[in-house]
Amino acid sequence: KEKVEITKEQQALMKIITDAYNRHQIPQDVAKKLLQDQYSAEENFLLLTEMATSQVQVLVEFTKNIPGFLSLDREDQIALLKGSAVEAMFLRSAQVFSRKMPSGHTEVLEERIRKSGISEEFITPMFNFYKSIGELHMVQEEQALLTTVTILTPDRPYVKDQQAVERLQETMLDVLRKLCVLQHPQEPQYFARLLGRLTELRTLSHYHTEMLVSWRMNDHKFTPLLCEIWDV
Numbered sequence: 001k002e003k004v005e006i007t008k009e010q011q012a013l014m015k016i017i018t019d020a021y022n023r024h025q026i027p028q029d030v031a032k033k034l035l036q037d038q039y040s041a042e043e044n045f046l047l048l049t050e051m052a053t054s055q056v057q058v059l060v061e062f063t064k065n066i067p068g069f070l071s072l073d074r075e076d077q078i079a080l081l082k083g084s085a086v087e088a089m090f091l092r093s094a095q096v097f098s099r100k101m102p103s104g105h106t107e108v109l110e111e112r113i114r115k116s117g118i119s120e121e122f123i124t125p126m127f128n129f130y131k132s133i134g135e136l137h138m139v140q141e142e143q144a145l146l147t148t149v150t151i152l153t154p155d156r157p158y159v160k161d162q163q164a165v166e167r168l169q170e171t172m173l174d175v176l177r178k179l180c181v182l183q184h185p186q187e188p189q190y191f192a193r194l195l196g197r198l199t200e201l202r203t204l205s206h207y208h209t210e211m212l213v214s215w216r217m218n219d220h221k222f223t224p225l226l227c228e229i230w231d232v
């Protein structure tokens with residue numbers, strides 16, 4: 001049985017990424033707002049676009065802390081951000097949803113999201129994803145590294161130097177794999193389950209345009225940044 005060991009430099013890498021991930025949290029907590037009041041579809045959509053806009057700004061700041069990211073070709077940096085923004089948003093939403101809350105709060109939050117205005121057909125796959133993330137009980141280092149691995153996906157549209165991105169992603173995957181083995185010794189297939197979530201995430205994000213335009217309301221307004229990122 002090979003002894004899995006995280007090296008000193010991998011430890012340092014993980015600390016940089018986890019600290020950055022925790023530092024760049026969304027300012028005000030959307031879950032708290034949702035638990036306070038019931039909003040109309042229009043108000044909810046506005047809340048979503050505000051939260052998502054600030055999350056994209058937070059994502060850009062976070063990527064600056066990924067060792068090696070700023071050494072990539074600048075256009076490739078943009079392509080990676082654009083290509084991963086929706087997935088990162090769903091990953092963060094899943095983590096918000098799976099957070100430990102006082103009993104009954106998760107049920108209220110789920111109800112508020114189900115009734116928020118998002119169209120029925122997307123509710124099930126979205127919650128299936130949220131619950132599959134919740135079941136993993138990821139530690140914050142795993143959450144930070146999973147978001148980093150998602151950002152560093154080489155085959156995003158318009159990425160020119162895919163090898164350079166692949167090398168960076170490999171570095172992060174190696175740390176994540178070791179972390180999973182050390183954090184979940186009873187579950188040798190945990191790392192594979194974690195990567196399986198990224199496939200589910202990509203599928204969910206594939207329908208993001210339909211999800212947005214099908215919100216049960218007319219005249220969906222987006223910020224300029226979201227028009228860029230969400231292709232709407």
Ligand SMILES: O=C(c1ccccc1)c1ccc(-c2nc3ccccc3n2[C@H](C(=O)NC2CCCCC2)C2CCCCC2)cc1
Nearest residue numbers: 030044047048051052055092093096097113116118208211
């Ligand atoms: O339709 C959606 C969509 C959006 C963009 C692209 C494709 C689909 C679409 C629909 C719900 C959620 C979504 N799932 C959530 C899980 C837990 C908590 C909030 C959640 N949200 C929304 C949200 O604010 N998310 C934040 C979370 C922090 C990071 C930025 C995003 C609110 C918005 C107010 C109404 C209720 C849900 C997230 C997304």
